[in-house]
Amino acid sequence: MPLKIPFMSRKLPQQEKLQDIESDNVPNHIAIIMDGNGRWAKEKNLPRIAGHKEGMGVVKKVVRHASDLGVKTLTLYAFSTENWKRPKKEVDFLMKLPVDFLQTYLPELIEKNVRVQTIGTKGLLPEHTQQAVDEAIRQTEQNTGMILNFALNYGSRHEIVEVTKCLANQVKRGELEPESITEELFEENLYTSHLEEPDLLIRTSGEQRLSNFLLWQLAYAEFWFTDVYWPSFNEETLEEAIRNYQKRKRRYGGV
Ligand code: FPP
Secondary structure (H helix, E strand, O other): OOOEEOOOOOOOHHHOOOOOEEHHHOOOEEEEEOOOHHHHHHHOOOOHHHHHHHHHHHHHHHHHHHHHHOOOEEEEEEEEOOHHHOOHHHHHHHHHHHHHHHHHHHHHHHHOOOEEEEEOOHHHOOHHHHHHHHHHHHHHOOOOOOEEEEEEEEOHHHHHHHHHHHHHHHHHOOOOOHHHOOHHHHHHOOOOOOOOOOOEEEEOOOOOOOOOOOOOOOOOOEEEEOOOOHHHOOHHHHHHHHHHHHOOOOOOOOO
């Protein structure tokens, strides 16, 4: 009999009774496109960066709750390869967020046995961002709990092209036969080679697209979209997504 994790809401609107989460069917890997920070801020007549700042606090809540629910990996799309097109002031702010986040919350991440990792081209991030992230990776590398995986300067097409180049070079050097290139070999060269594939993709803010996020890895993930802007996302929204996931029948192309 699976354990039932009680619904975490302390004050749900109208005290609506929602189903409990089945502890034996929590997605192992959740990937989130945290969208809507700018619109959240605009609605409140605040600068866009206020939305990102609020969003950072939500990351903390979601990390804690996902870890409590038994999620094994949480991948968060924090900065895409396309986000460099934003105004410099906003990019600078976004590049400081991991620094602020880790300065403030690293002790709690360590206490919760969370392991910090990243995917993306880290070498192109500003020095202070790289340093903060590398320090968090180093300080948490022995942790055995949830992997908190930040996608930073990440673009899925770039990742796929880089893997292709790497394999093509091995063929050119005579180290690899083209016939030996399999899905498994390709996967072994992705940033996510050591992770299980995402089971659930969440995107906030009403947009329903992938925006160059984990295109290969999401092949069999369940998608869940919500109109909620990221700064308004919380533990209850996360539970709503998981409960919805638990109603899905995953067939992986079978019957
Ligand atoms: C998309 O919203 C959001 C981002 C590009 C940045 C996401 C970053 C955070 C939520 C904070 C990350 C925190 C850490 C710890 C790294 P948008 O700006 O595109 O919103 P809009 O579509 O409403 O304009």
